[in-house]
Amino acid sequence: FDEKDEFEEQTIDPEDLTYPLEYAMAWEGFDDLDDITTIKQFNDLIKAMKKTREVPAKFFDLKEKEQMEIISQAVMYI
Numbered sequence: 001f002d003e004k005d006e007f008e009e010q011t012i013d014p015e016d017l018t019y020p021l022e023y024a025m026a027w028e029g030f031d032d033l034d035d036i037t038t039i040k041q042f043n044d045l046i047k048a049m050k051k052t053r054e055v056p057a058k059f060f061d062l063k064e065k066e067q068m069e070i071i072s073q074a075v076m077y078i
Contacts, residue, residue, distance in 0.1 A: 012059055014073035020055045021074050024048035033075055042068070 024032070027048045028041070036042050046067065049055050059067065 006045060006068060012056055012062075012070055014070050015077050017049070017059070017070065017074040018077045020049040020052040022078050023052055033072065039064070045071075 024045050028045050030036060030041075030045065036045060042064065046060070050060065060071065062070070
């Protein structure tokens with residue numbers, strides 16, 4: 001079961017996060033991911049992404065490190 005869950009986590013397409021991420025970064029006043037220097041700022045970004053209701057629910061179940069990896073990939077599409 002653990003292997004299946006791990007596989008499902010990897011199926012989140014970073015491109016699906018493009019609009020919510022762009023919205024959240026503008027809402028929080030970040031021009032770039034390098035502007036995020038604290039966990040609180042990162043959590044605020046995630047909360048702002050959640051408000052769009054366009055992020056796959058499984059994204060929010062991921063650990064912060066996994067979320068950041070996917071967000072880093074999504075930035076390439078912006």
